[in-house]
Amino acid sequence: MLLISDIKLKIDHDESDLRRKIEKILHHKLNSFEIVKRSLDARKEPLYVYTVLVDIADEDRYLSRNIRKYHKPDLKPEYLKRNETCIIGGYGPSGIFAAYRLMEAGYRVIVFEKGKRIKERQKDVERFFTDGILDENSNVQFGEGGAGTFSDAKLTTRIKDPYIDYILDIFIRHGAAKQIKYVNHAHIGTDEVRKVIADITDYLVSKGVEFHFEEEISDLLLSDDRTIKGVKTAKDTYYCDHLLLGIGHSAYKTVQMLKEKGVFIEKKDIAVGFRVEHDQKLIDERQTSSLIEEANEYFLRYKGEKGVYSFCMCPGGMVIPAMSDNNTIVTNGMSYAARDSGVANSAILIQITKDEFTDGYDYLHALENKAYAYSGSYKALSQNIADFINGDLKELIFPSTYPLGTVLYDFNNFFSASDLQIIKEALKDFDHKIPGFIASGIMVGPETRSSSPVRIKRNADYESINTPRLYPMGEGAGYGGGIMSCALDGIRIANGLIFNYGKVSEN
Ligand SMILES: Cc1cc2nc3c(=O)[nH]c(=O)nc-3n(C[C@H](O)[C@H](O)[C@H](O)COP(=O)(O)OP(=O)(O)OC[C@H]3O[C@@H](n4cnc5c(N)ncnc54)[C@H](O)[C@@H]3O)c2cc1C
Structure with a gap:
């Protein structure tokens, strides 16, 4: 097989344009081809850059800087009647x-x-x-x-x-x-x-x-x-x-x-936190890929005394109740294939090391129960991010996508004093990276099930x-x-x- 790289096409093309371009490169009609990679080159006019695999006879005559031979491994296991x-x-x-x-x-x-x-x-x-x-x-x-x-x-x-x-x-x-x-x-x-x-x-x-x-x-x-x-x-x-x-x-x-x-x-380390929600436009505005159909995601990481990071970001998605036990609240995120809710959400988590708890499940359940006890139902806890930073508790700047509704809660009561400080430093850092992250965002939580304890x-x-x-x-x-x-x-x-x-x- 031949691996052909660095095939550039304008953003608004379809698969037949790509086929024609490969045929032009090879001077040969194709039966089929497989796309291996597509990336966006947004340095000038945005272009898609493809790498493709082509099955063709007499491979040696096509080899060049961008065209090389490739052996696709057959990973299917050998079938034997195994008596186990x-x-x-x-x-x-x-x-x-x-x-x-x-x-x-x-x-x-x-x-x-x-x-x-x-x-x-x-x-x-x-x-x-x-x-x-x-x-x-x-x-x-x-x-x-x-x-x-x-x-x-x-x-x-x-x-x-x-x-x-x-x-x-x-x-x-x-x-x-x-x-x-x-x-x-x-x-x-x-x-x-x-x-x-x-x-x-x-x-x-x-x-x-x-x-x-x-x-x-x-x-x-x-x-x-x-x-x-x-x-x-x-x-x-x-x-x-x-x-x-x-x-x-x-x-x-x-x-x-x-x-x-x-x-x-x-025991092992875990992480806990909350979801943040923003108008998807705020995230799109800072990304070239908003010009095209690619997902507008973000990955944020803050290295303070402890790590704080965004996790499982769902563009155009919704925050969902993800509990499996009665009388607990656990949030998470999901999106449909179209990612078209207009709202971006992501978890913001702080690392909790295994020395901070005796039994990780008990630790997490205590937080989930505490949230339920405050809410009195499966409504999630919520607060404007700016209010969290300032120790205030005003009506949400927009309603959460969480389907069961939310109750206002001051997340300053949720974390230890030292973790609070690190989370707030992290949010300020994220606000530099995505201007408006604090003023235009709400938090919904808690999020406690991101990994196993x-x-x-x-x-x-x-x-x-x-x-x-x-x-x-x-x-x-x-x-x-x-x-x-x-x-x-x-x-x-x-x-x-x-x-x-x-x-x-x-x-
Ligand atoms: C809301 C949500 C959104 C997520 N989004 C993403 C995402 O977009 N991308 C991503 O990569 N990851 C995502 N994750 C994480 C991802 O789903 C998990 O990492 C992954 O599913 C873990 O796979 P697993 O096979 O280890 O276990 P799981 O998927 O958790 O499956 C374990 C299964 O075991 C069953 N089970 C448990 N105990 C028993 C038992 N004793 N007997 C029989 N069955 C049992 C459970 O019912 C369950 O179905 C998301 C998770 C959640 C909850």
Whole structure:
């Protein structure tokens, strides 16, 4: 294959213009081509710059500075009838992609997910967003697709790994737009990602993967030397050779069960804060990409005595109630594919180190309960950012997108004195970077579930360090954060099993 880089086109072009341009470069008619990368050159007149892959005979005659040979790795695993059963607990990105890969390699795969399938889950989430009736097993955190299903489904990651393309190809095969492979800051949007995930599940079912929705793993079966033999649910006992657990950061009950079974778990740092909302125009005004259809995001970071940063920014999105426990308030953000709400939101988080708490879940629950106690309902806490800085509490300068309504609250009562000072310094710094960030913004919160407060420690073979054949994965295990890194973690674990297949089964 040939990799052709530095192909420049004006902003208002379509795919046929790109095809014609490649054909002109090669002096050859194309059957097909694949876009590998598209970036924006906004130095003068804005241009898109493409890198594309072309399958063509007699490659050597085309080689030049911008045209080189490329060998696309085939990452599909070898299919063997493998005489082993893998149980997967949790069907978020880590569970989905581990199941996909293990199925492709020929394992018997059984998936347990405590939440419901997307269609039913969506009804529960919508009922919560409108009536405030929370189902603790079917919500923004729990159910088919995991935590990223009601999200912006941003696919950004800093990880460089050939399996990133493998994951994106699977998303595309099941209905996601092709652009996710080549635009900067790709996102799918909650409306689209729900269809993609449901399609993946149907496909896995057609390939023999066994699914148990609304069935929570409630206990482990261990042999005398602590090796995993199987799991228990309220319905039955199931045996397996390997147990892959991708339970997410909100599975407090399951983590408690693992602790009681003696699985080695340690504390880790977390972050807490609130969402900020601004008119999307304020964010667009400072970015060249507002000229075109690319997302207008921001990434803010302040290095004071502790780190403060923006997280999971949702352009044209909404702030949502993301709790999974009654009598708590947790906010997060999501966007539809069109990102057209006109309001930008993002979390602003301050780092909390593990020395600052005894039990991370208790620490977070205390904050979430405190917010609920003040609100007296699932209405979120809110304040103008300027009022927070000045210790004032006036009516919001515009209403929040949070669907259950908000109550005014002085966030000066939420953080410790030292954290307050750092957060305020950070907000002033962000205001220099985005003028109007303070005067034109509101805060809504709290946001407490950005990562897991524990790490279920594993060894170099991705196994729990004291429970053989247990493979903790993804965000809940403390080995991922975000859709792509958790999906990748699931694949890493599946690959560990696939590549060790003969050796493991002889033990
Ligand atoms: C509102 C929101 C918006 C987000 N937006 C983005 C975004 O735009 N981009 C991005 O990269 N990331 C985003 N994230 C983060 C991302 O969703 C997570 O990092 C990712 O989903 C974690 O994947 P996971 O597989 O580790 O676990 P999860 O996705 O959390 O899935 C875990 C699953 O395990 C199930 N489970 C738990 N315990 C058990 C048990 N005992 N038995 C059976 N099942 C169990 C749960 O029901 C859940 O479905 C967002 C998260 C939220 C909540």
